[in-house]
Amino acid sequence: MSDAPAYLPDGTLTFLPERLNHDPAVLRGLTNDEMWVALIVGAVVGLILGGPLAVATASIATLPTCMFLYMTLVLLGGGKLLRRAKRARPETWLYRRLQWQLAVHWGIGTQYLILHSGPWTVRRTNRLKRTAP
Structure with missing residues (x-):
């Protein structure tokens, strides 16, 4: 059976292939929802780890930089792991x-x-009675 859609004479589809209902892979094998989760996790990790670093360096620009770096690492690394x-x-x-x-x-x-x-x-539950051959 082929995956090619069947057309009626007027050019309309008689059915839609099943794969059209699937979430498309957006980036590195992640779907849209998985990508947003990875970005949020990376931002939270960057916020937690970048906060003390920003205080230690007395530079507020360190915080968004760390958030961006961890978002990138989690998105790229997590995408690779999830794809596997x-x-x-x-x-x-x-x-x-x-x-x-x-x-x-x-x-x-x-x-x-x-x-x-x-x-x-x-x-x-019931024993079978064997009959002699």
Whole structure:
């Protein structure tokens, strides 16, 4: 089956390919939402680490410079790591993995996941009677 869209005689599409509903990769394999999260995390890390440096150097320009540098590092480095982690996995893998981490380590959202692990057994409740051949 081909991915080519089927057209009606008037030129309209009979269906839209499924990949049109996916979030496009914007930068280094990150989707738009993932890019914004990476930028916010980088800005917060730059703010935390650049604050004491700005006080030590007595230069307020150090703070936005550190924020910009950490935003760049997190965006580029995080994009590379996420691209490797998400390769050949379903779209929702990252979000389910984060949900599982929160449930296992911090107990957040445990009602939504099955967290019990154990051997799978199948037992018969009625014994079968063997007949002689």
